[in-house]
Amino acid sequence: AQTVTQSQPEMSVxxxxxxxxxxxxxxxxxxxxxxxxxxxxxxxxxxxxRQEAYKQQNATENRFSVNFQKAAxxxxxxxxxxxxxxxxxxxxxxxxxxxxxxNLFFGTGTRLTVIP
Amino acid sequence: NAGVTQTPKFHxxxxxxxxxxxxxxxxxxxxxYWYRQDPGMGLKLIYxxxxxxxxxxxxxxxxxxxxxxxxxxxxxxxxLAAPSQTSVYFCASSYPxxxxxEAFFGQGTRLTVV
Numbered sequence: 001a002q003t004v005t006q007s008q009p010e011m012s013v014x015x016x017x018x019x020x021x022x023x024x025x026x027x028x029x030x031x032x033x034x035x036x037x038x039x040x041x042x043x044x045x046x047x048x049x050r051q052e053a054y055k056q057q058n059a060t061e062n063r064f065s066v067n068f069q070k071a072a073x074x075x076x077x078x079x080x081x082x083x084x085x086x087x088x089x090x091x092x093x094x095x096x097x098x099x100x101x102x103n104l105f106f107g108t109g110t111r112l113t114v115i116p
Numbered sequence: 117n118a119g120v121t122q123t124p125k126f127h128x129x130x131x132x133x134x135x136x137x138x139x140x141x142x143x144x145x146x147x148x149y150w151y152r153q154d155p156g157m158g159l160k161l162i163y164x165x166x167x168x169x170x171x172x173x174x175x176x177x178x179x180x181x182x183x184x185x186x187x188x189x190x191x192x193x194x195x196l197a198a199p200s201q202t203s204v205y206f207c208a209s210s211y212p213x214x215x216x217x218e219a220f221f222g223q224g225t226r227l228t229v230v
Contacts, residue, residue, distance in 0.1 A: 033217040043153075043204060045221035052217075091158065097213040099166070102174060104149065104210070104219055108158035 002027045004094050006107035013082045014115050020067075021077045021110045023092030029053075034068065034075045035093040039109075040085075048090070051075065079112075087114045118142050122207050122222035129197045129229050137192040137225050139207030147210045148190040149219065150174075150182065152203040159206065165190055166212075197229045 003026045013019035025034070036048040051059045051068050059066050063080045079086055092107040123138045141148065146167045151159040161174030165184040179201060181193040190209075194201060204226050210219040 033213065035218055043224050045206065045208075047218050050218055093219075095210075095213060095217050095219075099212050101166070102149075102161065102164050102172070103213060104147075104208075106159045111156075 002029075002094050002096060002105045004092055004105050004107040006092055006110050008110045009108070010111045010113070012113040012115055013079070013086075015082055015084060017082055018078060018080045019082055019112065021079075021090050021092075021112070023075045023077070023107055025073050025075065025092075025094045025105075027073065027094065027096065029096050029098075031097050033095040033097075034066075035095070036064070036066070036075075036077045037091045037093060037106075038086075038088045039091065040088040045091075049077065082114050084114050084116065087112055120207055120209050120220050120222040122205075122225050124225060125223065126226045127228070129194070129227060131197060131199065131229060133197050134193065134195050135197070137194070137205055137207075137227070139190045139192065139222060140188050141190075141207075141209040141220070142188065143209060143211075143220065144187060145209035145220075146187070146212055147219075148184065149208040149210075150180070150190070150192045151206045151208065152176065152201075153206060153224075154203050162192065162205075194227075199229050201227065202229045203227060 034051045038046045067076045096103040120141045149164045150162040163182040165171045207222040208219040
């Protein structure tokens with residue numbers, strides 16, 4: 001099974017500054033999907049951004065962008081102009097294109113604190 | 117469009133009791149999942165289903181059972197509850213891998229076993 005590693009259990013950032021959350025994954029597949037989910041204190045899982053492995057261009061959603069390095073199997077999330085509402089647990093996830101079996105794998109999460 | 121709906125949102129269960137956590141989705145998703153999340157921790161897969169009538173174990177299936185008689189519903193049964201099952205439970209659903217590949221989550225059920 002694929003594994004997803006988030007090596008930063010906790011991160012902090014000053015409000016309005018930029019922070020990067022790291023994620024690496026292990027796979028032998030060439031086609032797959034990567035996601036970042038946000039889990040605020042309300043515990044709702046919210047999709048932040050997604051990346052298709054076949055796309056070379058890094059995905060961007062407003063203040064959120066990724067640095068997708070396919071060869072290095074790295075998928076980091078950059079949050080620009082951090083806001084208090086960005087404080088949450090962030091999960092990196094991998095989804096293979098395999099069907100008929102579990103194909104969705106999560107990292108252990110990074111808790112982000114935003115300092116006013 | 118309701119998405120993924122879980123009930124109940126909170127529940128206190130006594131040791132040895134049984135209960136069913138309900139999950140229903142209205143997006144016609146084939147894939148459905150049950151995760152548990154212990155305090156401050158990540159998600160652990162309990163069971164998943166790739167379609168009606170098909171279920172399989174995940175990483176932590178002991179003490180749980182599931183069924184998938186319809187596309188919409190994927191209930192999780194806890195038998196003989198133990199304090200170790202105190203957790204937040206999430207149900208999720210998704211299409212097969214494709215243009216819409218992400219999973220959609222319910223709001224979670226906070227379960228306490230005392």
